[in-house]
Amino acid sequence: xxxxxxxxxxxxxxxxxxxxxxxxxxxxxxxxxxxxxxxxxxxxxxxxxxxxxxxxxxxxxxxxxxxxxxxxxxxxxxxxxxxxxxxxxxxxxxxxxxxxxxxxxxxxxxxxxxxxxxxxxxxxxxxxxxxxxxxxxxxxxxxxxxxxxxxxxxxxxxxxxxxxxxxxxxxxxxxxxxxxxxxxxxxxxxxxxxxxxxxxxxxxxxxxxxxxxxxxxxxxxxxxxxxxxxxxxxxxxxxxxxxxxxxxxxxxxxxxxxxxxxxxxxxxxxxxxxxxxxxxxxxxxxxxxxxxxxxxxxxxxxxxxxxxxxxxxxxxxxxxxxxxxxxxxxxxxxxxxxxxxxxxxxxxxxxxxxxxxxxxxxxxxxxxxxxxxxxxxxxxxxxxxxxxxxxxxxxxxxxxxxxxxxxxxxxxxxxxxxxxxxxxxxxxxxxxxxxxxxxxxxxxxxxxxxxxxxxxxxxxxxxxxxxxxxxxxxx
Numbered sequence: 001x002x003x004x005x006x007x008x009x010x011x012x013x014x015x016x017x018x019x020x021x022x023x024x025x026x027x028x029x030x031x032x033x034x035x036x037x038x039x040x041x042x043x044x045x046x047x048x049x050x051x052x053x054x055x056x057x058x059x060x061x062x063x064x065x066x067x068x069x070x071x072x073x074x075x076x077x078x079x080x081x082x083x084x085x086x087x088x089x090x091x092x093x094x095x096x097x098x099x100x101x102x103x104x105x106x107x108x109x110x111x112x113x114x115x116x117x118x119x120x121x122x123x124x125x126x127x128x129x130x131x132x133x134x135x136x137x138x139x140x141x142x143x144x145x146x147x148x149x150x151x152x153x154x155x156x157x158x159x160x161x162x163x164x165x166x167x168x169x170x171x172x173x174x175x176x177x178x179x180x181x182x183x184x185x186x187x188x189x190x191x192x193x194x195x196x197x198x199x200x201x202x203x204x205x206x207x208x209x210x211x212x213x214x215x216x217x218x219x220x221x222x223x224x225x226x227x228x229x230x231x232x233x234x235x236x237x238x239x240x241x242x243x244x245x246x247x248x249x250x251x252x253x254x255x256x257x258x259x260x261x262x263x264x265x266x267x268x269x270x271x272x273x274x275x276x277x278x279x280x281x282x283x284x285x286x287x288x289x290x291x292x293x294x295x296x297x298x299x300x301x302x303x304x305x306x307x308x309x310x311x312x313x314x315x316x317x318x319x320x321x322x323x324x325x326x327x328x329x330x331x332x333x334x335x336x337x338x339x340x341x342x343x344x345x346x347x348x349x350x351x352x353x354x355x356x357x358x359x360x361x362x363x364x365x366x367x368x369x370x371x372x373x374x375x376x377x378x379x380x381x382x383x384x385x386x387x388x389x390x391x392x393x394x395x396x397x398x399x400x401x402x403x404x405x406x407x408x409x410x411x412x413x414x415x416x417x418x419x420x421x422x423x424x425x426x427x428x429x430x431x432x433x434x435x436x437x438x439x440x441x442x443x444x445x446x447x448x449x450x451x452x453x454x455x456x457x458x459x460x461x462x463x464x465x466x467x468x469x470x471x472x473x474x475x
Contacts, residue, residue, distance in 0.1 A: 008402075026399055032423050033394050035387055037306040038090045040220060042213050043078045043231035043295060044173040045095035046070025054219050056094040069095055072155040072172045074231050077126070078299035081292075082229075084322045086303035092225065094216045098174040102209025105171040105178025107158070109147075109185045110200040111140045112165070121147060124184040125156040125169065127291035127324050134187070140165040157181050157293075158204070171207060177232055178207035180264060180293035213237045217244040224248075224255040226386075229302035231295030233261050233284075235276060242279045249281060249386070254393060256386030258283060258362075258379060260305065262297030263345065264290040267336050274344030280364035280376030285320070286345040287355065289330035292323055301346070304357065311383035312429045314463035315360040320348060323355040346379075359465055384429055384460045391420050392456060405444070410452060414442040417456060432459045 010020045040056070051057055051068035059065055065079035075095050082089055109123055118135045121143065130151045134143055144162040151160035151169070158169040158181060171178030181204045210232050217228075217240065230241050241259045248255045259282045263270040270286050277284075285301040300320040308315060331350060332340070337358060340347045344363035348355050360379045367373040376382055395416050403409060418440055424430040436457035445451040 026401065029394070029398055032391050032420070032427060035309045035311060035390075036090060037226045037309065038092065038224065039082070039227040039229060039302055039306045040223075040225040041075070041078055041082065041091060041093045041229045041231070041299065041302075042216050043069075043075035043093070043095060044073055044098060044175070044177070044211060045075050046073040046172060047098070049073065049095075051095060053095050053097045054215055056092050056220055056223075058090075058092045060091075065093070069093070070172075072157060072159075074157070074173055074177065074293075074295050077157065078229070078231055078295050081296050081299040081322045082303040084303075085300045085320060086307045089303050089306055091303075092220075092223075094220060096211040096213060096216050099209040099211050102174035102211075103207060104174040105158075105176075105181065105204040105207030107169040107181070107183050107204040108200075108202045109167045109169070109183070110165055110202075111144055111167075112198055112200055114138065114140065114143070115187050115198055120188050122184075122186050122188065123147060123151060123167065124182070124291065125151065125158050126181045126293055127296070128154060128156045130154050130156065169204070171204065174207065175210040175232075176207045176234060177210055177293065177295065179204050180233075180295070182264075182291045182293075184291070210234050210237060212240070214240045217241070221248060224257070226257050227260060227302050227306050228257055229260045229298050231298065233263060233273070233294040233298075235273070238273070238277050238282070242277055242282055245281045246279070254389065256382075256389065257281070258305075258382065260285070260298050260302035262287070262294035262299075262301060264288065264292070264294055264297060267332065267340060267345070270345050271340065271343035274363040275365065277363040278344070278366060280362045280382050282363045283346055283360055283379045284344065284363060285348055285357070286340055287323060287326070287348040288332055289326050290323060291326070297323065297348075301348075301357070305360070305379075310427075310429075311387040312380055312461045312463075314378070314380060314465065315357045316463070316465065317351070318357050319354045320357065321355075323348070325350055325353055325355070378463060380463060381460055385458060387429065388420075388424060388456075388458050388460075391424065392417055395420050405450060405452065410442045410444060413452060413454070414440060417442065417454065421456070421458075428461050430458055431461050433457075 009022045049070040062080035065076045069075035114136050120131050121134045123130045132147050132150050141164050144167050148160040148162040158171050160169050183203050185199050185201050245259050261284045263284050263286045285297050287297050304318050337347045344365050346360050347358040349358045362376050362379050364376040399416050421433045425433045439457040441455040445453050
Protein backbone atom coordinates (compact mmCIF):
# COMPACT_ATOMS: atom_id res chain seq x y z
CA UNK A 1 0.00 0.00 0.00
CA UNK A 2 1.28 3.49 -0.88
CA UNK A 3 1.51 5.56 2.30
CA UNK A 4 1.87 8.91 0.59
CA UNK A 5 0.61 9.64 -2.92
CA UNK A 6 2.77 12.28 -4.59
CA UNK A 7 1.30 14.90 -6.93
CA UNK A 8 3.14 17.15 -9.37
CA UNK A 9 0.45 19.78 -10.00
CA UNK A 10 -2.25 19.21 -7.37
CA UNK A 11 -1.37 21.30 -4.35
CA UNK A 12 -1.75 20.00 -0.82
CA UNK A 13 -3.19 23.23 0.60
CA UNK A 14 -6.44 23.35 -1.44
CA UNK A 15 -9.65 24.04 0.50
CA UNK A 16 -11.91 24.94 -2.42
CA UNK A 17 -14.29 22.04 -3.09
CA UNK A 18 -13.67 20.29 -6.39
CA UNK A 19 -12.10 17.39 -8.19
CA UNK A 20 -8.47 17.93 -9.15
CA UNK A 21 -7.02 15.19 -11.34
CA UNK A 22 -3.60 15.17 -12.98
CA UNK A 23 -1.95 12.74 -15.36
CA UNK A 24 1.09 10.64 -14.51
CA UNK A 25 2.99 9.37 -17.56
CA UNK A 26 6.00 8.08 -15.66
CA UNK A 27 4.53 4.57 -15.56
CA UNK A 28 3.42 4.52 -19.21
CA UNK A 29 6.43 2.74 -20.70
CA UNK A 30 6.65 -0.83 -19.46
CA UNK A 31 8.59 -2.46 -22.28
CA UNK A 32 12.07 -2.23 -23.75
CA UNK A 33 13.16 0.75 -25.83
CA UNK A 34 13.39 0.54 -29.60
CA UNK A 35 16.86 0.22 -31.05
CA UNK A 36 17.05 2.32 -34.23
CA UNK A 37 20.57 2.60 -35.59
CA UNK A 38 21.96 5.97 -36.61
CA UNK A 39 25.09 5.86 -38.76
CA UNK A 40 27.71 8.56 -39.26
CA UNK A 41 30.03 8.47 -42.27
CA UNK A 42 33.30 10.41 -42.43
CA UNK A 43 34.82 10.72 -45.92
CA UNK A 44 36.47 13.13 -48.36
CA UNK A 45 34.56 15.54 -50.55
CA UNK A 46 35.78 17.05 -53.82
CA UNK A 47 37.16 20.60 -53.77
CA UNK A 48 34.54 23.29 -54.39
CA UNK A 49 31.63 20.93 -53.72
CA UNK A 50 28.38 22.42 -52.41
CA UNK A 51 28.37 21.03 -48.88
CA UNK A 52 31.02 22.70 -46.69
CA UNK A 53 33.51 20.43 -44.99
CA UNK A 54 32.99 19.64 -41.29
CA UNK A 55 29.26 20.26 -41.62
CA UNK A 56 27.10 17.18 -40.93
CA UNK A 57 24.13 16.57 -43.20
CA UNK A 58 21.51 13.83 -43.15
CA UNK A 59 21.07 12.05 -46.48
CA UNK A 60 18.36 9.88 -47.95
CA UNK A 61 19.88 8.89 -51.32
CA UNK A 62 23.18 8.78 -53.19
CA UNK A 63 21.80 11.38 -55.62
CA UNK A 64 21.97 13.88 -52.77
CA UNK A 65 25.58 12.88 -52.17
CA UNK A 66 26.53 13.51 -55.80
CA UNK A 67 25.13 17.03 -55.60
CA UNK A 68 26.63 17.84 -52.22
CA UNK A 69 30.05 16.19 -52.24
CA UNK A 70 30.85 15.79 -55.93
CA UNK A 71 30.34 12.71 -58.07
CA UNK A 72 33.64 10.89 -58.00
CA UNK A 73 34.46 11.71 -54.38
CA UNK A 74 35.00 9.07 -51.73
CA UNK A 75 32.01 10.49 -49.86
CA UNK A 76 29.74 9.93 -52.85
CA UNK A 77 30.80 6.35 -53.44
CA UNK A 78 30.61 5.48 -49.74
CA UNK A 79 27.08 6.89 -49.52
CA UNK A 80 26.09 4.98 -52.64
CA UNK A 81 27.47 1.75 -51.19
CA UNK A 82 25.70 2.34 -47.88
CA UNK A 83 22.28 2.82 -49.46
CA UNK A 84 22.78 -0.20 -51.73
CA UNK A 85 23.12 -2.31 -48.59
CA UNK A 86 20.46 -0.54 -46.51
CA UNK A 87 17.94 1.59 -48.43
CA UNK A 88 16.25 2.72 -45.20
CA UNK A 89 19.46 3.73 -43.49
CA UNK A 90 19.45 6.69 -41.08
CA UNK A 91 22.66 8.20 -42.45
CA UNK A 92 24.49 11.39 -41.58
CA UNK A 93 27.62 12.39 -43.47
CA UNK A 94 30.36 14.77 -42.45
CA UNK A 95 33.10 15.40 -44.98
CA UNK A 96 36.70 16.54 -44.70
CA UNK A 97 38.87 18.43 -47.15
CA UNK A 98 42.03 16.95 -48.57
CA UNK A 99 45.09 17.72 -46.46
CA UNK A 100 47.00 20.80 -47.59
CA UNK A 101 50.35 19.05 -48.06
CA UNK A 102 48.97 15.78 -49.45
CA UNK A 103 49.58 14.27 -52.88
CA UNK A 104 47.13 12.33 -55.06
CA UNK A 105 47.79 8.75 -56.06
CA UNK A 106 48.51 8.19 -59.74
CA UNK A 107 48.47 5.25 -62.12
CA UNK A 108 48.66 4.55 -65.83
CA UNK A 109 47.60 2.14 -68.53
CA UNK A 110 49.83 1.99 -71.59
CA UNK A 111 48.50 0.41 -74.78
CA UNK A 112 51.56 -1.20 -76.33
CA UNK A 113 49.76 -2.46 -79.42
CA UNK A 114 46.28 -3.49 -80.49
CA UNK A 115 45.09 -7.08 -81.00
CA UNK A 116 44.54 -8.44 -84.49
CA UNK A 117 40.78 -8.66 -84.01
CA UNK A 118 38.37 -5.93 -83.03
CA UNK A 119 37.21 -6.05 -79.43
CA UNK A 120 36.52 -4.11 -76.26
CA UNK A 121 39.02 -2.32 -74.07
CA UNK A 122 37.96 -2.37 -70.41
CA UNK A 123 39.63 -0.30 -67.72
CA UNK A 124 38.35 -1.03 -64.20
CA UNK A 125 38.96 1.66 -61.59
CA UNK A 126 37.95 0.85 -58.04
CA UNK A 127 35.46 -1.75 -59.23
CA UNK A 128 33.88 0.47 -61.91
CA UNK A 129 34.19 -0.72 -65.51
CA UNK A 130 34.88 1.77 -68.29
CA UNK A 131 34.66 0.30 -71.79
CA UNK A 132 35.15 1.31 -75.41
CA UNK A 133 35.18 -0.67 -78.64
CA UNK A 134 38.50 -0.94 -80.43
CA UNK A 135 39.28 -1.75 -84.07
CA UNK A 136 42.65 -3.13 -85.03
CA UNK A 137 43.13 -0.42 -87.67
CA UNK A 138 42.81 2.46 -85.17
CA UNK A 139 45.70 4.59 -84.04
CA UNK A 140 46.66 3.82 -80.44
CA UNK A 141 46.63 7.51 -79.35
CA UNK A 142 43.03 7.78 -80.57
CA UNK A 143 42.03 4.77 -78.48
CA UNK A 144 43.79 6.16 -75.41
CA UNK A 145 42.13 9.55 -75.85
CA UNK A 146 38.68 8.01 -76.25
CA UNK A 147 39.12 5.82 -73.18
CA UNK A 148 40.21 8.84 -71.13
CA UNK A 149 36.98 10.58 -72.11
CA UNK A 150 34.95 7.51 -71.11
CA UNK A 151 36.65 7.41 -67.71
CA UNK A 152 36.02 11.09 -67.07
CA UNK A 153 32.37 10.80 -68.08
CA UNK A 154 31.93 7.89 -65.66
CA UNK A 155 33.14 10.08 -62.76
CA UNK A 156 35.22 7.33 -61.22
CA UNK A 157 37.48 7.88 -58.23
CA UNK A 158 40.18 9.01 -60.66
CA UNK A 159 40.35 11.47 -63.53
CA UNK A 160 42.09 10.55 -66.78
CA UNK A 161 44.02 12.19 -69.56
CA UNK A 162 45.76 10.71 -72.58
CA UNK A 163 49.43 11.16 -73.39
CA UNK A 164 50.15 9.38 -76.65
CA UNK A 165 49.60 5.68 -76.09
CA UNK A 166 49.31 6.12 -72.30
CA UNK A 167 46.21 6.77 -70.18
CA UNK A 168 47.31 8.68 -67.09
CA UNK A 169 45.05 8.36 -64.05
CA UNK A 170 45.03 10.69 -61.05
CA UNK A 171 42.95 10.17 -57.91
CA UNK A 172 40.33 12.90 -57.50
CA UNK A 173 40.98 13.06 -53.75
CA UNK A 174 44.51 13.35 -52.48
CA UNK A 175 46.05 11.23 -49.75
CA UNK A 176 47.20 7.67 -49.24
CA UNK A 177 43.57 6.58 -49.51
CA UNK A 178 44.05 6.85 -53.28
CA UNK A 179 46.59 4.03 -53.17
CA UNK A 180 43.68 1.70 -52.33
CA UNK A 181 42.06 2.21 -55.74
CA UNK A 182 42.43 -1.06 -57.61
CA UNK A 183 43.23 -0.86 -61.32
CA UNK A 184 42.66 -3.50 -63.97
CA UNK A 185 42.63 -3.35 -67.76
CA UNK A 186 41.99 -5.91 -70.48
CA UNK A 187 41.19 -6.41 -74.13
CA UNK A 188 38.45 -8.84 -75.09
CA UNK A 189 37.46 -10.13 -78.51
CA UNK A 190 34.05 -11.78 -78.41
CA UNK A 191 34.03 -13.90 -75.27
CA UNK A 192 37.78 -14.42 -75.17
CA UNK A 193 40.13 -12.25 -73.15
CA UNK A 194 43.20 -11.27 -75.12
CA UNK A 195 46.71 -11.73 -73.74
CA UNK A 196 47.60 -8.98 -71.27
CA UNK A 197 50.89 -8.42 -73.09
CA UNK A 198 49.01 -5.78 -75.09
CA UNK A 199 48.82 -3.58 -71.98
CA UNK A 200 51.23 -2.21 -69.40
CA UNK A 201 49.44 -1.43 -66.13
CA UNK A 202 50.99 0.58 -63.31
CA UNK A 203 48.81 0.52 -60.15
CA UNK A 204 47.87 3.52 -58.06
CA UNK A 205 50.70 4.72 -55.88
CA UNK A 206 52.46 7.84 -54.53
CA UNK A 207 49.40 9.08 -52.65
CA UNK A 208 50.24 10.39 -49.18
CA UNK A 209 48.84 12.60 -46.46
CA UNK A 210 45.30 11.59 -45.50
CA UNK A 211 43.00 14.22 -43.97
CA UNK A 212 42.67 14.42 -40.21
CA UNK A 213 39.24 13.22 -39.04
CA UNK A 214 39.74 14.71 -35.58
CA UNK A 215 37.98 18.03 -36.34
CA UNK A 216 35.06 16.15 -37.90
CA UNK A 217 34.65 14.03 -34.78
CA UNK A 218 34.73 17.14 -32.61
CA UNK A 219 31.85 18.62 -34.61
CA UNK A 220 29.58 15.66 -33.84
CA UNK A 221 30.80 14.79 -30.34
CA UNK A 222 27.52 15.88 -28.76
CA UNK A 223 25.28 13.73 -30.99
CA UNK A 224 24.51 10.05 -30.55
CA UNK A 225 25.45 7.85 -33.49
CA UNK A 226 25.36 4.11 -32.99
CA UNK A 227 27.81 3.42 -35.83
CA UNK A 228 30.65 5.64 -37.05
CA UNK A 229 32.17 4.59 -40.36
CA UNK A 230 35.55 6.04 -41.30
CA UNK A 231 36.74 6.01 -44.90
CA UNK A 232 40.34 6.23 -43.74
CA UNK A 233 42.31 3.20 -42.60
CA UNK A 234 45.58 4.79 -41.56
CA UNK A 235 46.97 4.39 -38.05
CA UNK A 236 46.54 8.02 -36.97
CA UNK A 237 42.89 8.31 -37.96
CA UNK A 238 42.12 4.86 -36.57
CA UNK A 239 43.46 5.93 -33.19
CA UNK A 240 41.47 9.16 -33.25
CA UNK A 241 38.31 7.23 -34.10
CA UNK A 242 38.93 4.78 -31.28
CA UNK A 243 39.63 7.54 -28.75
CA UNK A 244 36.50 9.43 -29.77
CA UNK A 245 34.31 6.35 -29.46
CA UNK A 246 35.76 5.52 -26.04
CA UNK A 247 34.98 9.07 -24.92
CA UNK A 248 31.36 9.25 -26.04
CA UNK A 249 30.65 5.68 -24.92
CA UNK A 250 31.89 6.02 -21.36
CA UNK A 251 29.73 5.93 -18.23
CA UNK A 252 29.34 9.71 -18.16
CA UNK A 253 28.37 10.40 -21.79
CA UNK A 254 26.50 7.09 -22.27
CA UNK A 255 26.30 7.42 -26.08
CA UNK A 256 27.52 3.94 -26.89
CA UNK A 257 28.65 3.34 -30.45
CA UNK A 258 31.00 1.25 -32.56
CA UNK A 259 33.50 2.22 -35.24
CA UNK A 260 33.72 0.50 -38.62
CA UNK A 261 36.61 0.34 -41.07
CA UNK A 262 37.59 -1.83 -44.02
CA UNK A 263 40.72 -3.65 -45.14
CA UNK A 264 41.58 -5.06 -48.57
CA UNK A 265 45.23 -5.87 -47.93
CA UNK A 266 46.97 -9.00 -46.75
CA UNK A 267 46.21 -10.87 -43.56
CA UNK A 268 49.53 -9.92 -41.96
CA UNK A 269 49.12 -6.19 -42.57
CA UNK A 270 45.49 -6.34 -41.51
CA UNK A 271 46.16 -8.12 -38.23
CA UNK A 272 48.99 -5.72 -37.45
CA UNK A 273 46.63 -2.80 -38.03
CA UNK A 274 43.87 -4.37 -35.91
CA UNK A 275 46.21 -5.27 -33.05
CA UNK A 276 47.40 -1.68 -32.81
CA UNK A 277 43.79 -0.57 -32.28
CA UNK A 278 42.78 -3.39 -29.88
CA UNK A 279 39.35 -1.95 -29.11
CA UNK A 280 36.12 -3.75 -28.31
CA UNK A 281 34.24 -0.98 -30.12
CA UNK A 282 36.09 -1.11 -33.45
CA UNK A 283 35.38 -3.71 -36.13
CA UNK A 284 37.29 -4.08 -39.41
CA UNK A 285 35.90 -5.97 -42.40
CA UNK A 286 38.65 -7.84 -44.27
CA UNK A 287 38.09 -8.60 -47.95
CA UNK A 288 41.39 -9.74 -49.39
CA UNK A 289 42.45 -8.11 -52.69
CA UNK A 290 39.07 -6.46 -53.19
CA UNK A 291 38.57 -4.28 -56.24
CA UNK A 292 36.96 -1.69 -54.00
CA UNK A 293 38.87 0.46 -51.53
CA UNK A 294 38.80 0.11 -47.76
CA UNK A 295 36.28 2.96 -47.56
CA UNK A 296 33.76 1.20 -49.81
CA UNK A 297 34.12 -2.06 -47.89
CA UNK A 298 33.58 -0.22 -44.61
CA UNK A 299 30.53 1.69 -45.85
CA UNK A 300 28.75 -1.48 -46.96
CA UNK A 301 29.68 -3.36 -43.79
CA UNK A 302 28.51 -0.51 -41.55
CA UNK A 303 25.18 -0.24 -43.38
CA UNK A 304 24.57 -3.96 -42.94
CA UNK A 305 25.28 -3.69 -39.21
CA UNK A 306 22.87 -0.77 -38.99
CA UNK A 307 20.17 -2.93 -40.55
CA UNK A 308 20.17 -5.33 -37.58
CA UNK A 309 18.21 -3.91 -34.63
CA UNK A 310 18.70 -6.95 -32.40
CA UNK A 311 22.03 -6.24 -30.69
CA UNK A 312 22.63 -9.88 -29.76
CA UNK A 313 21.90 -11.47 -33.12
CA UNK A 314 25.00 -12.57 -35.07
CA UNK A 315 25.70 -11.04 -38.47
CA UNK A 316 26.94 -14.29 -40.00
CA UNK A 317 25.97 -14.89 -43.66
CA UNK A 318 24.62 -11.36 -44.20
CA UNK A 319 25.51 -10.19 -47.68
CA UNK A 320 27.47 -7.03 -48.37
CA UNK A 321 26.25 -5.91 -51.76
CA UNK A 322 28.20 -3.81 -54.21
CA UNK A 323 31.48 -5.69 -53.79
CA UNK A 324 32.86 -7.56 -56.77
CA UNK A 325 33.88 -11.16 -56.54
CA UNK A 326 37.63 -11.54 -56.15
CA UNK A 327 39.80 -13.97 -58.08
CA UNK A 328 39.85 -17.54 -56.80
CA UNK A 329 43.52 -17.20 -55.91
CA UNK A 330 42.62 -14.44 -53.43
CA UNK A 331 40.18 -16.55 -51.42
CA UNK A 332 41.65 -17.17 -47.95
CA UNK A 333 42.02 -20.71 -46.65
CA UNK A 334 40.60 -21.94 -43.34
CA UNK A 335 43.83 -21.19 -41.49
CA UNK A 336 43.76 -17.58 -42.69
CA UNK A 337 40.13 -17.13 -41.71
CA UNK A 338 40.78 -18.58 -38.28
CA UNK A 339 43.86 -16.42 -37.78
CA UNK A 340 41.90 -13.33 -38.79
CA UNK A 341 39.23 -14.07 -36.17
CA UNK A 342 41.91 -14.56 -33.53
CA UNK A 343 43.54 -11.24 -34.43
CA UNK A 344 40.64 -8.83 -34.63
CA UNK A 345 39.65 -8.97 -38.31
CA UNK A 346 36.13 -9.71 -39.56
CA UNK A 347 36.54 -11.92 -42.65
CA UNK A 348 34.29 -11.55 -45.66
CA UNK A 349 33.85 -14.71 -47.70
CA UNK A 350 32.32 -15.55 -51.06
CA UNK A 351 29.38 -17.95 -50.93
CA UNK A 352 27.32 -18.61 -54.07
CA UNK A 353 29.02 -15.65 -55.76
CA UNK A 354 27.93 -13.31 -52.98
CA UNK A 355 30.15 -11.56 -50.47
CA UNK A 356 29.06 -12.45 -46.94
CA UNK A 357 30.13 -11.69 -43.39
CA UNK A 358 31.72 -14.79 -41.87
CA UNK A 359 31.69 -13.60 -38.25
CA UNK A 360 31.70 -10.01 -37.00
CA UNK A 361 34.38 -9.52 -34.36
CA UNK A 362 35.99 -6.54 -32.67
CA UNK A 363 39.68 -5.69 -32.72
CA UNK A 364 39.95 -6.34 -28.97
CA UNK A 365 42.16 -9.38 -28.36
CA UNK A 366 44.31 -8.50 -25.31
CA UNK A 367 43.68 -6.75 -22.00
CA UNK A 368 45.85 -4.08 -20.40
CA UNK A 369 48.37 -6.67 -19.20
CA UNK A 370 48.82 -8.15 -22.68
CA UNK A 371 46.86 -11.29 -21.80
CA UNK A 372 44.56 -12.84 -24.40
CA UNK A 373 41.01 -11.79 -23.55
CA UNK A 374 37.95 -13.03 -25.48
CA UNK A 375 35.48 -10.98 -23.39
CA UNK A 376 34.62 -8.62 -26.26
CA UNK A 377 35.38 -10.97 -29.14
CA UNK A 378 32.09 -10.63 -31.01
CA UNK A 379 30.92 -7.14 -31.87
CA UNK A 380 27.46 -8.20 -30.69
CA UNK A 381 28.75 -8.27 -27.11
CA UNK A 382 29.45 -4.57 -26.78
CA UNK A 383 26.30 -3.73 -28.77
CA UNK A 384 24.28 -5.82 -26.31
CA UNK A 385 25.85 -4.11 -23.30
CA UNK A 386 25.12 -0.71 -24.84
CA UNK A 387 21.49 -1.67 -25.35
CA UNK A 388 21.07 -2.99 -21.80
CA UNK A 389 22.58 0.20 -20.43
CA UNK A 390 20.21 2.30 -22.55
CA UNK A 391 17.23 0.22 -21.44
CA UNK A 392 18.08 0.57 -17.75
CA UNK A 393 18.88 4.25 -18.15
CA UNK A 394 15.56 4.91 -19.88
CA UNK A 395 13.55 3.03 -17.27
CA UNK A 396 15.13 4.83 -14.33
CA UNK A 397 14.84 8.22 -16.03
CA UNK A 398 11.13 7.63 -16.71
CA UNK A 399 10.22 6.21 -13.31
CA UNK A 400 12.26 8.41 -11.00
CA UNK A 401 12.70 11.90 -12.49
CA UNK A 402 11.99 13.69 -9.16
CA UNK A 403 12.43 10.98 -6.58
CA UNK A 404 13.22 11.21 -2.90
CA UNK A 405 15.98 8.97 -1.65
CA UNK A 406 14.50 7.16 1.33
CA UNK A 407 15.02 3.65 2.67
CA UNK A 408 12.33 2.40 0.26
CA UNK A 409 13.94 3.88 -2.84
CA UNK A 410 16.70 1.28 -3.41
CA UNK A 411 14.14 -1.53 -3.40
CA UNK A 412 11.95 0.28 -5.91
CA UNK A 413 14.89 1.03 -8.18
CA UNK A 414 16.07 -2.57 -7.94
CA UNK A 415 12.60 -3.80 -8.85
CA UNK A 416 12.54 -1.66 -12.00
CA UNK A 417 16.03 -2.76 -13.07
CA UNK A 418 15.13 -6.39 -12.49
CA UNK A 419 12.03 -5.98 -14.65
CA UNK A 420 14.21 -4.60 -17.47
CA UNK A 421 16.55 -7.57 -17.16
CA UNK A 422 13.68 -10.05 -17.31
CA UNK A 423 12.34 -8.37 -20.43
CA UNK A 424 15.80 -8.52 -21.98
CA UNK A 425 15.79 -12.22 -21.20
CA UNK A 426 12.43 -12.66 -22.92
CA UNK A 427 13.88 -10.90 -25.97
CA UNK A 428 16.90 -13.27 -25.86
CA UNK A 429 19.29 -10.41 -25.27
CA UNK A 430 20.27 -11.57 -21.77
CA UNK A 431 19.99 -14.96 -20.10
CA UNK A 432 20.15 -16.52 -16.63
CA UNK A 433 18.53 -13.47 -15.02
CA UNK A 434 16.92 -15.50 -12.24
CA UNK A 435 20.20 -17.30 -11.49
CA UNK A 436 21.99 -13.95 -11.28
CA UNK A 437 19.21 -12.18 -9.39
CA UNK A 438 21.13 -12.10 -6.12
CA UNK A 439 24.01 -10.35 -7.88
CA UNK A 440 21.77 -7.36 -8.63
CA UNK A 441 22.65 -4.89 -5.90
CA UNK A 442 21.21 -1.41 -5.39
CA UNK A 443 22.40 0.40 -2.29
CA UNK A 444 22.97 3.86 -0.90
CA UNK A 445 26.40 5.35 -1.34
CA UNK A 446 28.15 5.61 2.05
CA UNK A 447 29.74 8.98 1.23
CA UNK A 448 27.11 10.76 -0.88
CA UNK A 449 23.64 10.97 0.73
CA UNK A 450 22.04 11.75 -2.64
CA UNK A 451 23.42 8.80 -4.58
CA UNK A 452 22.52 5.18 -5.23
CA UNK A 453 25.08 2.64 -6.41
CA UNK A 454 24.09 -0.43 -8.40
CA UNK A 455 25.68 -3.61 -9.68
CA UNK A 456 23.78 -5.04 -12.65
CA UNK A 457 24.66 -8.58 -13.83
CA UNK A 458 24.39 -8.98 -17.60
CA UNK A 459 24.86 -12.49 -18.97
CA UNK A 460 24.65 -11.67 -22.67
CA UNK A 461 23.19 -14.16 -25.11
CA UNK A 462 25.99 -15.46 -27.30
CA UNK A 463 25.81 -16.35 -30.96
CA UNK A 464 25.79 -19.89 -32.33
CA UNK A 465 28.96 -19.97 -34.41
CA UNK A 466 30.39 -23.47 -34.05
CA UNK A 467 28.82 -26.92 -34.03
CA UNK A 468 31.01 -29.89 -33.21
CA UNK A 469 29.52 -33.32 -33.83
CA UNK A 470 30.54 -36.95 -34.17
CA UNK A 471 28.77 -39.41 -36.40
CA UNK A 472 28.79 -42.93 -34.96
CA UNK A 473 28.51 -45.72 -37.48
CA UNK A 474 26.39 -48.79 -36.69
CA UNK A 475 26.22 -51.81 -38.98
